[in-house]
Structure formats: structure tokens, C-alpha cells
Amino acid sequence: MTNNVGIPSRCWCWKGIVTYVSKMEENPYRRFFRSEIGLKRKKEQHLFKWVDEALLDVIQRMHEQQSRMAKEIEDLRSSLKTVEEAVIEHKKS
Numbered sequence: 001m002t003n004n005v006g007i008p009s010r011c012w013c014w015k016g017i018v019t020y021v022s023k024m025e026e027n028p029y030r031r032f033f034r035s036e037i038g039l040k041r042k043k044e045q046h047l048f049k050w051v052d053e054a055l056l057d058v059i060q061r062m063h064e065q066q067s068r069m070a071k072e073i074e075d076l077r078s079s080l081k082t083v084e085e086a087v088i089e090h091k092k093s
């Protein structure tokens with residue numbers, strides 16, 4: 001299958017992805033992504049993903065990205081401080 005991390009954009013069959021609402025007893029009203037032809041051709045392995053799980057993937061990825069950005073800001077602050085200190089030292093001499 002193609003990239004199915006987060007919100008899926010395509011099935012391997014290149015058909016669009018549609019969201020449906022589950023009518024299964026064990027997952028009533030739970031939304032899911034499905035390849036457009038997946039519902040008709042159940043024997044083939046077309047894309048299926050629960051919407052809530054896809055959204056959790058997205059949140060997880062955003063969280064990781066935010067952590068990386070926070071680290072970058074921290075590094076930049078620390079280099080800025082080094083530059084500021086060098087400027088102060090330079091002005092003194």
C-alpha cells in the first residue's frame with residue numbers, strides 16, 4: 001500500500017479515498033476511510049483506516065515535529081547568547 005501514515009490520500013489502486021460511517025455492531029457510527037472501490041471489491045485488499053486512528057497519527061506527528069522545533073529554538077537561543085556575549089566582549093576591548 002501507499003503511504004498510509006496519518007490521513008490516507010490514495011489507495012494502491014489509485015482510486016480516491018472516501019469516508020464512511022460504520023454500521024458494524026462492534027463499531028457503531030465510527031468513521032473510516034475506504035478506497036472508493038474497496039466496498040465493492042471486498043476480496044481485494046483496498047485501503048481501510050479508521051478516521052480516529054488517522055487523526056491520532058497526525059497528532060503524534062505534530063507532537064514530534066513540535067518537539068523538534070522546540071529543540072531547534074533552544075539551539076538557536078543558545079547560539080544567539082554566544083554571539084551576544086562575543087559582541088559584549090568585543091565592545092569592552
Ligand SMILES: [Zn+2]
Nearest residue numbers: 011013035046
Ligand atoms: Zn483501492
